[in-house]
Amino acid sequence: MAAYHTRSISFPSSQHPLIPEFDEQLCRLRSSEAASSSSTSLSSKVSGLQDLHDCVDKLLLLPLNQQALSKQPNEEWVDELLDGSLRLLDMCNTAKDALQQTKESTQELQSIIRRRRGGESSLSCEVKKFLNIRKAVKKALHEAMENKCTFSLLNQDQEIVSMLREVQSITLAVFESMFSFISGPKSNSWSLVSKLMNSKKASCENVNKSNEFVNVDAALNSLLISNKSKKSDSMLEENAQNELQKLEMCIQDLEEGVESLYRRLLKTRVSLLNILSH
Template identity: 55%
Template sequence: MAATLFHGRSDSLPSRPHPLMSQLDDHICRLRASEATSASSTSISHKLDVLQDLHECVDKLLLLPLTQQGLAQENNRKCVDELLDGSLRLLDVCNSTKDALLQTKEYCLELQSTIRRRQGGENGLAIEVRKYLTSRKMANKAIKKALTNLKGLENKCSFSCIDTGNEIATLVNLLREVQAITLCVLKSFLTFISGPKAQSKPSHWSLVSKLVLHKRIASEEGETQENEFVMADAALEFLVGCKTECKYDNYMLMDNVKSHLKNLEVCIQDLEEGTQSLFRRMVKTRVSLLNILN
C-alpha cells in the first residue's frame, strides 16, 4: 500500500513515508471498495468528492521540493510526459461529462418551463418533449464515442508498473494508479448518464413496468436508487407513446413527468457541481506536472 512506500533513504524523496502517502492510500482504497456498489447519483456524487480529495493530495505531493527534484531529473522526463498525456485525456473525458450534463439540463429546464406555462398548447408541449428526447439521443451518441476513445487511455493507465527499486518509480506507479481510478469513476459516470446499452425501442408495457417498479422500490426502501436520467426518459417516452385521449391534460401522466423531471434537475445540479470542482482540481494537478518540466 502507499502508506508503506518510501522507507529507504533517497536523494530525491524523504526517507520516511510522508503523511500525504497515507491519505492517498486511504482515498484510493475507498474508491476501489466502492467499485462494487450499484451505480446511483448518490454513489457517483460521493466518488466525485473522494476523487477531489485524492487529486488534492496528489497536488500537494507534487509541490514538495524533493518530489519536484526527483521527477525533474532527465531520466524521469518520459514518465512525467506520459502522466501529462494521461492528465490531458482525463480532462477531455471530464469535459465530455460536463457537456452531457449541461445539454440535458438545458432541455430539461426548457421542458419544465413549457409544462408550467403550457406554451403552445398540446402541440407545443409535444414538440418540446420530442426535442428533449432527441437531445438525449445526441448526448448518448457523444458519450458512446467518448467511451470508445477511453480504451486507448485505459491501455495507457494499465501499463505494467515500473520496478527499478527507487522511490521515484514507486511515485510514478502511484500516480498512474490515481489516473486509472479517476478514469474508472468517469467511465462509470458517463455510463450512468447514458443509461443501459441502447436496445430496441421500448414497448408501451416495458415503459409502464419500469415506472411501476420505480414507485414500488421507492415505497419499500424509502428512497430510490434508480437512475434519474433513465426514469425521466421512460416517463417522457411513455407520455408520447400513450394512446389516451388528451394525454397532456391527464393529471396522473403529467404529474409523473413533472416529478421525474424535477428529480433529474436536482440530480444534474448536484453532479454538475461535483464535476466542475473535480475539473478545477485536475487542472491544478496538471499545472503542477507542467511546472516540474519547466
Template identity: 50%
Template sequence: MAVSFHVRSNSFPSRQHPQAAHVDDQLIRLRSSETASSSSICQRLSNLQDLHDSLEKLLRLPITHQALSQDQIEKLLDGSLRILDLCNVAKDSLSQMNEGLKEIQSILRTKRGDLSAEVKKYLASRKFLKKSFQKELKSLKTCQNKDNTDESLVVFGEAEAITVALFESLFSFMSGSKACGKWSLVSKLMSQSKATCEAEANEFTRVDFEFQSEKSLKMEDVQILESCIQDLEDGIESLSKSLIKYRVSLLNI
C-alpha cells in the same frame, strides 16, 4: 494491496513519506466504492477531488521532484489532460440536458408552448448523447489497455485509472440501462418489462420513460433529475479545478 510510491533511485528514501501514505489511504477508500447511483457518484467525485488535491501536495515535495524524470512528467500531464477532456464532455452533456429540462418545465408551469415538440427535442438530444457516451466508453477501454506500469508512477497511475473508471460509471449512469433503454419496444410484448425497468431506472432513465409515454409525466421526477444534474455538474467542476492545480504543479517541476 496498498499502493506505495517508489522509484528506482538511491536518492529516494525506502520509507514511505506521510503524504504518500495519505494518498494510499484515499486510493483504498476509492477502490472500495464501486456502486453506481447519483449520490455515490457525487461522493466519489468529491473523493477524487480530495485525492488530486493530495497528489498535488505530493508533487510539491522536493523528494518528488528528484524522483520524476521529464518523460514521466510528460506522461502524467498527458493523463491529466485526458481526464480534463472527460470532465468537459460530461459538463457539456449535462448542461445540454439541463437546458432542455428547463424549457420543458417552463412550458409545464406557464401552459404555453409546444410541450410535445420540446419533449421530442429532448429525447433526440438524449439519443445523440448516448451515442457519444458509448464512443467515450469505447475510447476509455482502449486507453486502459495502454496503462503505464512504470514503478515510479504507480500511485499516479492508479489515481488516473480510478478517475477514468469513475467516468465510465458516470457515462453508463447517464446513458441508463441498455435493457431498459429499449423498454418502449419490449413493453408492447411483455407488460412485466415496464415494472422491471422502472424498478431499475435511475433519475435519467425514469424521466426518459415518462417522456416516451407522454401520459405519465411527473413534474417531481423532472425536478429530481434537474437536481441530480446540478449535483453532478458541481462535482465535476470541483474535480476540474483540482486537476488544473495538479497540472500546474507538474509544470512547475
C-alpha cells in the same frame, strides 16, 4: 473499466503522513466501485476524487518527489503522464457539456409542461426535442469512451510515478461510471416505459430510484406514447414533471462536483508541467 495495479511502497509510510493518507483515499475509491450505481454514490465518488487529487497536489510539493519527476525529463513515462492528464481533462469537459445540455433542456421542458400551451401536439414536439438532445448526449459520451485513455505499466521504480498513474486510472474509472449513469442501459428505459404504461400506480412511483436520467427517459417516452394515441393522461404528465424536477436536482449536484474536480485536474497538470520544465 480501468485496470488497477498493486503498488508497493518503496519507502516507509511513516516517512511522510501524506503517504498513508493517499493509500487510504485510494483504497476507499476502489471499494466504492463495487457499490450500487446511484446519483448519491456517484457524487460520493466524485467527492472522493477531489480529496485524492488534493492529496496528490501536496505530494507534488515534496522536494523528493519533484526530484524524482524532473531528473529524467525525456523518459517515456513523462509523456504518458502528461497525455493522461490531458485526456482526463477532456473527459471532464465532456461530462460538463453533457450535464449542461441536459440541464438546459430539462429546465425548458419543465417550463413548457407547466404552461401547457398548444395542447398535446405541441407537447409531443417538445418531448421529442428533449429525447433527441438525450440521444446526442449519449452519442457524445459513447464516443468519448471509445477514445478513452489507457494507462500502461509506467516506471514502477519511481514511487511518485506509480502513484500518479493509479490516480489517473481511478479517475478514468469514475468517469466511466458517470458516463454510464448519464446514458443509462439501452434496454432499461423501454422496460420502465412498459411498467408505466401498464400500471397507473407505477406512473406515480419512482420505478428506478437509482437513476434519475433513466426515469426521465422512461416517463417522457410513456407520455409520448400516450399523446400519440390521443389519450391525454394527467397522471403521466405529472409523473414526467416530477421526474424532471428530480433530474434537475441530480444534475445540479453532479455539476458542482465535476466543476470542482476539473479545477483539481487542471491544477495537477500545471504542477506536473512546472516540475518537468525545470
